[in-house]
Amino acid sequence: MDRPEDIDLEAIAYDKGALVKYRPLNGCEARIVGLGDSAIITIDPEAIKERKRFSLAHEIGHWMQDRGTQAHACKKSDIGPQRSAGNTRESEANRFASQLLMPDYLFKPLCAKKPLTFVTAAELAKRFRTSLTATAIKLVQTGNSPGMVVCYRNRKFDWMTPGPDVPKALQRTWPMLDEHTQAHELFAGNLSGDATRPQLIDADCWIDEDNAADYTLTEHAIMVAADTVVTLLWWHDESQIRDCDDRHTS
Numbered sequence: 001m002d003r004p005e006d007i008d009l010e011a012i013a014y015d016k017g018a019l020v021k022y023r024p025l026n027g028c029e030a031r032i033v034g035l036g037d038s039a040i041i042t043i044d045p046e047a048i049k050e051r052k053r054f055s056l057a058h059e060i061g062h063w064m065q066d067r068g069t070q071a072h073a074c075k076k077s078d079i080g081p082q083r084s085a086g087n088t089r090e091s092e093a094n095r096f097a098s099q100l101l102m103p104d105y106l107f108k109p110l111c112a113k114k115p116l117t118f119v120t121a122a123e124l125a126k127r128f129r130t131s132l133t134a135t136a137i138k139l140v141q142t143g144n145s146p147g148m149v150v151c152y153r154n155r156k157f158d159w160m161t162p163g164p165d166v167p168k169a170l171q172r173t174w175p176m177l178d179e180h181t182q183a184h185e186l187f188a189g190n191l192s193g194d195a196t197r198p199q200l201i202d203a204d205c206w207i208d209e210d211n212a213a214d215y216t217l218t219e220h221a222i223m224v225a226a227d228t229v230v231t232l233l234w235w236h237d238e239s240q241i242r243d244c245d246d247r248h249t250s
């Protein structure tokens with residue numbers, strides 16, 4: 001495959017012996033039933049198309065890890081690019097899904113030298129047919145520039161995915177949103193969900209470290225659901241990362 005547009009999940013599943021169906025499911029979002037060399041994957045048709053692709057890639061992941069007779073019913077809370085840490089079957093299937101949808105060899109050249117913002121994420125999401133959240137996570141994990149993705153739900157911290165170059169000391173976030181952040185403004189209704197622009201902000205609005213007020217971050221927040229705001233934080237100026245590394249190694 002030479003282009004993101006060529007990634008045909010149904011063809012990949014078929015090639016591995018799995019047939020894909022779209023049917024309403026009870027109590028789960030996707031399911032795989034395998035017998036010997038063949039399997040049937042069922043995906044709930046109600047979800048948005050990017051989410052259906054992620055769910056299908058996740059089920060292909062189960063099949064590739066664990067062929068043969070099996071039955072998995074994956075709940076909404078099992079499936080998602082933010083649930084990729086650890087060594088459970090579900091996190092492994094999520095890692096597999098991100099890699100199948102956005103393989104490094106196609107993703108890396110396309111994101112090289114691009115700003116770590118939702119403008120870039122939207123451009124790539126369109127080509128890879130992935131959600132903005134999944135694409136933003138892949139962008140920070142690719143590690144071209146240091147950054148992290150932070151998600152708040154109902155104004156409360158929900159999850160965070162750091163890039164590989166972000167020191168542990170910078171990975172804590174405020175339990176409550178600082179009122180200067182775009183995420184706060186989105187929840188307050190002072191910004192429209194799809195009209196935010198990347199902006200420079202004092203790092204102490206996001207980072208709980210002694211000298212954080214001396215540094216800046218580029219933040220770009222978007223509303224991905226009525227109760228959920230996802231923010232991309234980018235250390236365009238990497239001095240906070242360097243100084244933090246120095247303090248912890250000296």
Ligand SMILES: [Zn+2]
Nearest residue numbers: 074078090093
């Ligand atoms: Zn699963």
